[in-house]
Amino acid sequence: MSSESLILFFILGLVLVGGAVVFSTFAAPKSWNAAKFQPYECGIPVKDGAWTQFNVGYYLFAIVYLVFDVEIVFIYPWGAVMKEVGMSAFIEIVIFFVILGLGLAYAWKKKALKWV
Numbered sequence: 001m002s003s004e005s006l007i008l009f010f011i012l013g014l015v016l017v018g019g020a021v022v023f024s025t026f027a028a029p030k031s032w033n034a035a036k037f038q039p040y041e042c043g044i045p046v047k048d049g050a051w052t053q054f055n056v057g058y059y060l061f062a063i064v065y066l067v068f069d070v071e072i073v074f075i076y077p078w079g080a081v082m083k084e085v086g087m088s089a090f091i092e093i094v095i096f097f098v099i100l101g102l103g104l105a106y107a108w109k110k111k112a113l114k115w116v
Helices: 003-027 056-085 087-109
Strands: none
Touching: 056 087
């Protein structure tokens, strides 16, 4: 790909995205209802404002979930090419699992998996 076509690609992307933003600004319906600016919590009446602090445990639980969710993204392609790559792929995935196991042990020790 030449540099001219790359520059054209980025300019075209900026024009299309900018055009969509400008178009939505003018074409979107506008309603200034006071209820629209209230925080919404799944139909439950709001107790506090939108700037209430949450327990850090929720964030830790989410990060641990993401780590093990991304693990699946790496395991699937590894399983697809395991026969072609051979023993080196097996050793690498064992190292990968050991590192993830250490991360799980650390999260367990810090009680990040306790939902209280």
